[in-house]
Amino acid sequence: MTTSYDPGFRLSPRHASPMAFSGRSRDFLKVLIAGSLFQIPTFGFYRFWMITKLRRHLWANTQIEGESFEYTGTAKELLIGFLIALAVLGPIYIAYFILTFMAEERYAFASVPLILIMYVLAHFGSYRARKYRASRTLFRGIRFWMKGSGWAYAGRAILWDIATVLTLGLALPWAMASLEGYRMRHTYFGNVQGGFAGTGWSLFKHGWWLWVLGLIALIVGSALTVLTSPIGMMFFPHWIVALEGLKFLGPLVLVVAGIGLLPLAMAIFTRWHIDGLRFAEVSIASKLRLRTFYGLFFKLISSSIGFTIAFAVLSGITAAVAGVFLQDSIAGLQGGEMNATTLSIGILFAVAYLVFLLGFGVLQRYFLGRGLWAAVVTTTAVSNLRSIDAVVAAGQPAGVLGEGLADALDFNVGI
DSSP: OOBOOOTTOOOOSTTEEEEEEOOOHHHHHHHHHHHHHHTTTTTTTTHHHHHHHHHHHHHHTEEETTEEEEEOOOHHHHHHHHHHHHHHHHHHHHHHHHHHHHTGGGHHHHHHHHHHHHHHHHHHHHHHHHHHHHHTEEETTEEEEEOSOHHHHHHHHHHHHHHHHHTTTTTHHHHHHHHHHHHHHTEEETTEEEEEOOOHHHHHHHHHHHHHHHHHHHHHHHHHHHHTSHHHHHHOGGGHHHHHTTTTHHHHHHHHHHHHHHHHHHHHHHHHHHHHEEETTEEEEEOOOHHHHHHHHHHHHHHHHHHHHHHHHHHHHHHHHHHHHOHHHHHHHHTTOOOHHHHHHHHHHHHHHHHHHHHHHHHHIIIIIIIHHHHHHHTEEEEOGGGGTTOOOOOOOOOSHHHHHHHHTTOOOOO
């Protein structure tokens, strides 16, 4: 018999069990760096093994009352899901290529169907990816699992996206509450059904001022960008001299607003989201602080700048040293000649570029993946855990298509 979630139930703060995270950052970082480097000779396919190791590290080191979670997914499953996704997306890309070739004069409009298809698949894939991860997560030997249709979820998400755009983002809190409610109603821990107590109104009350500030920044930044563009100069010719040196202001306003408001929005949403999670009589409460988000974002930005500077300096030194010893080969390359040395130089440049991109991936996963995970876990407490002591195992592992689509479409953020 399935235990349903009662939205009217009010949970007692007593018997709260704080969560703990015991993973060492250096262990996570070693797996992350080694896995990223192995992606170069394996043409990116090692990422499935790296992601599996990272998830097992995070799951195994997350504990409630000394009991750890377990991740049972495998790299082989991720690889198969990716290949299935490519088989699904391949004909779509081929059809798009043929369509653009036949409608070359209307190329801009020919891309619209592809964008719409990818947009729908992104919502479908995100739900199926969550089903996969839930069904590969065990606690006390009991599996989490999900019901529900990925297509039904995609339809809901699309309608909410339209409402959000038409209201200039005002409907976003209600969209988040509705979609998370759908996901949690279809999420189970054994035979215990999940639920979500968060509401759009409660999220709006905590973050309405962010919406106002974001809207003001968007209007000001867009207005400055238009005014300093050739179109703006055409309508306001007398401002040309005054605005000529202010072309950077519009993008700067948007960037500063994004950097300043994004951690605030993430902090408010994360606490609201965690506080709303339910499994029968089990509730979850978060004490995550705003400064934690700003600290992680500051570390990510500063480390990214430091990495860029260090990489540029090291690349400059390497290029200078190589230039001294390979003058003849470089001259031949400039003259259009090709030999083994110049080919090696080209390969080294390509590898250096990959290392540069992978370095940013390492920093993002370390700070916003592992760092945020540890911060959330260590500031979260679970109440009434004893109420699920009699839970009965149920559910089956979900398919791998969702994870494959998430990877193929490159919207699989986080771990």
